[in-house]
Ligand SMILES: Nc1nc2c(ncn2[C@@H]2O[C@H](COP(=O)(O)OP(=O)(O)OP(=O)(O)O)[C@@H](O)[C@H]2O)c(=O)[nH]1
């Protein structure tokens with residue numbers, strides 16, 4: 530089956546089922562007393578999010594914002610997949626049968642988030658690709674040379690691009706593709722293949738969990754990349770899944786860092802263990818673990834300071850923190866997540882190398898993908914550092930954190946072409 534078609538079937542809600550759902554939703558609404566608080570099909574946009582803070586790291590706690598109940602902050606898409614109360618569960622059950630399977634629904638809403646978050650990259654990438662295929666009549670060497678440049682300009686990384694071009698050339702020959710238009714689809718397919726390499730999706734996607742007790746996630750990364758924000762978003766998500774989550778304010782270095790995490794704790798309604806500024810981060814984490822154990826928490830997420838001025842200090846600090854975690858909970862930390870800011874481009878690669886030397890990084894969180902036109906960095910990180918991208922930040926809202934999914938990512942890059950796919954075929 531054509532790869533675009535595959536992605537379309539997986540991620541694009543077909544018109545028919547959308548219509549059916551709308552009709553059914555209006556039936557459900559008409560048959561019930563009006564539920565003003567939780568409209569099923571109300572305004573298209575959720576309330577403006579107030580949890581994102583400012584662009585200035587460290588400005589937390591200074592701005593007085595009204596705290597809307599967490600529930601109201603769910604995006605419409607999320608409301609669809611996370612039942613808020615019994616009533617909604619009932620509604621969901623009523624809708625069953627005519628809707629797609631819930632997990633398919635979920636896939637569609639995740640894909641639309643990738644689409645939104647990758648808008649900048651897509652605009653730049655797909656216009657360059659479209660321009661390229663329009664200018665060439667045949668797929669020749671010059672075509673590939675230009676394609677190489679397009680991929681490099683999207684921060685895919687030189688080594689990865691070289692590998693990709695080589696594979697594309699082989700595939701184009703194998704399938705005897707003559708028209709540049711057709712290459713678009715092969716590019717999308719190869720991007721997914723290159724991302725996975727020899728690994729199975731299930732082995733590299735999603736966060737590792739402790740099946741027999743407390744799961745601990747340790748967040749590391751230089752300052753300003755989005756560690757604390759991501760911790761807040763992740764805590765919210767895990768809590769929405771029914772988990773008992775707690776946080777530890779291990780950034781005792783930067784002024785205001787503890788308050789920032791506390792603020793998140795209040796906003797997403799989870800407990801935060803803290804000490805005073807300047808105290809030993811390992812001691813905070815130790816207390817966090819004891820507190821998590823005493824509260825029977827499912828997940829403890831640890832924040833750390835983001836400074837790299839002194840690599841030796843950083844290494845010492847991180848290894849001390851890690852030793853404490855390992856000693857207190859065998860098998861922990863279940864993930865050491867390095868947060869990288871996608872907008873910093875290739876600099877993110879050197880950060881990843883430095884941190885990998887300091888500690889065993891198990892996964893990458895790529896934040897601010899929404900803020901860059903160079904989302905290809907995902908592939909460079911995965912391919913050149915051999916560390917999987919576990920989570921991506923697709924915006925500043927509390928719900929703008931997604932588990933990385935290479936298919937949804939590629940859908941986000943090629944969304945317009947994929948959505949148009951059948952129309953094009955029909956007119957052929
Ligand atoms: N657009 C966008 N902004 C983000 C995302 N993630 C984080 N930010 C913003 O990035 C800024 C810095 O985030 P923080 O969470 O404070 O970063 P940090 O790594 O904890 O920084 P330090 O505590 O100084 O080490 C904030 O303004 C966040 O709102 C994202 O996915 N998209």
Ligand SMILES: [Mg+2]
Pocket residue numbers: 756757758780786789832
């Ligand atoms: Mg922070």
